[in-house]
Amino acid sequence: MLAVRDLTLSYGGSVIIPGLDLTARTGEVTALMGLNGVGKTSLLKALAGRHPSGGTTTFDGIALRPGARARARAGIAYVPQGREVFPLLTVQENLETGFACLSRSERMIPDAIFDLFPVLDQMRGRRGGDLSGGQQQQLAIARALVTRPRALLLDEPTEGIQPSIIAEIGRVIERLRAEGEMAIVLVEQRFDFAWALADRVVAMRRGEIVHEAPRSDTDRDKLLSLVSV
Ligand SMILES: Nc1ncnc2c1ncn2[C@@H]1O[C@H](COP(=O)(O)OP(=O)(O)OP(=O)(O)O)[C@@H](O)[C@H]1O
Numbered sequence: 335m336l337a338v339r340d341l342t343l344s345y346g347g348s349v350i351i352p353g354l355d356l357t358a359r360t361g362e363v364t365a366l367m368g369l370n371g372v373g374k375t376s377l378l379k380a381l382a383g384r385h386p387s388g389g390t391t392t393f394d395g396i397a398l399r400p401g402a403r404a405r406a407r408a409g410i411a412y413v414p415q416g417r418e419v420f421p422l423l424t425v426q427e428n429l430e431t432g433f434a435c436l437s438r439s440e441r442m443i444p445d446a447i448f449d450l451f452p453v454l455d456q457m458r459g460r461r462g463g464d465l466s467g468g469q470q471q472q473l474a475i476a477r478a479l480v481t482r483p484r485a486l487l488l489d490e491p492t493e494g495i496q497p498s499i500i501a502e503i504g505r506v507i508e509r510l511r512a513e514g515e516m517a518i519v520l521v522e523q524r525f526d527f528a529w530a531l532a533d534r535v536v537a538m539r540r541g542e543i544v545h546e547a548p549r550s551d552t553d554r555d556k557l558l559s560l561v562s563v
Contacts, residue, residue, distance in 0.1 A: 335359050335394055336381070336410070336485045336517045342388035343373070343380050343541075350376050351541040353389070358485065358534075361514035363507060365532035365549075366521045367561040373541040374521040375415055378487045381405070381519070382412035393484060406435035411483035415490045415521075417474040421463025425454055428462050428473055432480030440482065447476050450506050468499030475506065485517040486510065492524050500527065507531050525558055537561050 336358045343351040350373045358364040366374055380387035383398075383405035391398045398408045405412075420428050426443075433441040448455040451472045457465065462473060471491055478486060488507075492500045504527060511518060511533075522528035529535070535552050537545040537560040545552070545560055 336391070336519070337393075338381060338389055338391045340389040341377070341380055341391070343376050343385060345376075349541070351380070351387070354541065354543055356536065356543065356546075358517040358519045360484070360517045361511065362533035363511050363518045363520055363531045364534045364536060365528040366519060366536045366538060367523075367525065367528055367557070368538035369561065369563065370523075372538045374538055375489055376541075377538070378412060378489050378519065378521060381485075382410055382487055384412065403435065406481060409482065409484035410487065411478035411481050411485065412487045413474045413478045413489060413491060415493065417467075417470045419462040419465070419470045419473050419477075421461060423462055424459050425462060425465070425473055426458040429454075429477050429480050432477045435481055443480055444482075447479050450479070450509065451476050466496075466499075468495045468502075471495055471499070471503065472506075475503070479510075483516055485519065487519045487521075489521045490523060491520070492522065492527055500524075504531060525561065529554060529557075 338356050341351055341354045368374055379385040381391060383400055383402040393408060398405060429443050453469055454473060454476055465473060491503050510516060520528060520531060532549045535549050535557055536543055537557060545557060
């Protein structure tokens with residue numbers, strides 16, 4: 335279970351997250367929703383150690399050290415908005431960048447990753463920049479999985495992607511959830527996609543959580559009104 339307590343985050347003098355608690359359970363999808371600019375990406379960056387923050391982050395009760403490298407080694411994998419695929423590296427090389435936080439004996443790409451994303455197997459030698467947006471998103475998720483994460487943080491994985499690939503990404507998230515080995519935090523503007531996958535839903539407004547509950551205890555329309563204009 336990934337948990338953060340009293341998380342604070344600022345850009346210069348402007349406080350974006352004044353103090354927030356969040357828990358993401360292993361084997362569940364925690365969907366984090368909210369309007370543009372409420373701080374969803376900032377929260378994921380803080381969890382991934384990509385931006386300095388205050389508060390305490392733990393996994394199964396053990397405090398995690400700050401910094402991107404420490405968090406990656408602790409099994410926190412981050413799939414950024416916009417994917418950040420290396421355009422000049424091949425698919426295989428992009429996947430191998432995930433090796434950086436693994437010990438030598440772990441540095442291989444599990445076959446399970448190509449089972450999840452068969453298209454990447456066919457395209458191993460293709461440059462990242464030559465892939466479609468949807469294929470790049472699949473590559474970004476696969477690269478995160480290479481690190482054998484205990485927590486997977488996904489920032490708007492459906493943004494700018496065609497419906498057939500959105501459906502495939504949804505199936506991958508369902509499969510990962512069913513394996514029960516990672517806590518999945520899904521930041522998503524596409525309400526129906528997030529709602530369909532969520533075990534737990536969290537709504538943010540201006541750096542604060544205004545609703546957090548199991549999906550089964552949440553009124554869909556009330557949540558929708560909290561996270562839309
Ligand atoms: N590098 C930065 N420097 C200064 N302000 C920033 C920076 N990044 C984000 N912000 C501001 O912090 C606030 C939260 O941004 P953030 O990207 O975390 O929100 P978000 O909920 O993820 O929005 P979106 O859905 O648009 O990605 C916004 O007001 C944004 O303008």
